[in-house]
């Protein structure tokens with residue numbers, strides 16, 4: 001499940017805390033010397049044409065990174081033509097197709113590997129044994145090539161489109177500590193006012209999934225429809241985010257959501273503290289609409305939540321923005337951050353404490369460290385030089401949005 005092609009998203013309040021049988025992809029080539037027995041005319045290496053996917057993927061990646069405007073042209077004109085049909089098909093399933101694919105791969109890989117090893121061990125003819133091993137490697141290379149091309153088409157090029165600031169005209173620039181402080185105060189004021197309005201459990205902690213995940217997912221779709229009326233680039237015919245059956249595994253990896261390009265699905269950890277969930281849904285929906293950079297997906301999550309008439313989304317988006325802006329303030333002006341924290345009301349503090357307590361259970365564990373490392377490497381490989389730190393750069397967009405709002 002943790003392949004390098006996945007988008008991974010996490011958040012918190014850190015300041016306060018295949019294969020001999022891969023016929024589906026590689027047409028069943030004969031891995032023995034008896035190709036003639038399978039029809040005679042068919043060449044046993046005919047499946048190798050799949051390797052053309054590799055230079056295709058490489059060429060597209062190179063063009064996205066070096067040809068000005070190519071990434072944006074692709075994101076606007078080609079990506080929707082590929083993504084929307086795939087998303088429609090996987091959307092017919094009431095569960096995450098990504099989880100189905102990952103489980104199938106995890107189950108099939110060891111079986112196929114053991115089967116290959118047994119065949120190699122039992123083979124007496126050294127030449128046939130070598131040929132079988134090479135064929136297996138060639139099929140694996142075909143599969144990897146096809147996966148790289150699919151990744152590039154359904155996600156990789158989008159990392160190199162225009163920034164959302166370019167789309168929106170928001171004036172991203174260096175900001176003063178005073179501007180950051182003012183932004184934090186505004187967000188804290190809003191969060192304090194919204195906190196008592198959202199549903200809460202018997203412990204007084206926000207419980208935004210009481211009406212089910214589907215209710216939040218529907219509200220998020222409506223929020224994006226509203227956001228698309230302001231920025232049409234956020235429109236498109238895309239399905240809803242899905243809750244993951246493997247949410248607990250996601251928590252162990254310290255992840256709140258994944259956009260999976262192979263099934264073009266937004267998948268969400270439904271076990272994360274619920275004040276996170278609506279914003280996470282909107283974050284993953286931003287990726288689904290072709291905005292892959294993490295800072296932009298976070299900002300778009302906030303922006304979409306702000307267009308919602310549903311207080312659960314407005315609260316979730318506001319706290320998302322407050323946590324990231326607060327973390328930036330803690331670095332820029334620690335004293336001002338302490339003052340800011342002092343202004344948080346009890347319900348908000350309870351939600352932040354519950355969030356920190358939840359994630360603390362999974363910290364400093366091998367899986368969480370692996371999740372962080374893979375995500376960081378993945379982001380850097382896709383041109384996001386800041387790696388996982390890029391999530392926090394949403395603050396630049398928040399400041400720009402405030403600047404534009406105030407004129």
Ligand SMILES: [Zn+2]
Pocket residue numbers: 007008009283284287294297
């Ligand atoms: Zn993300």
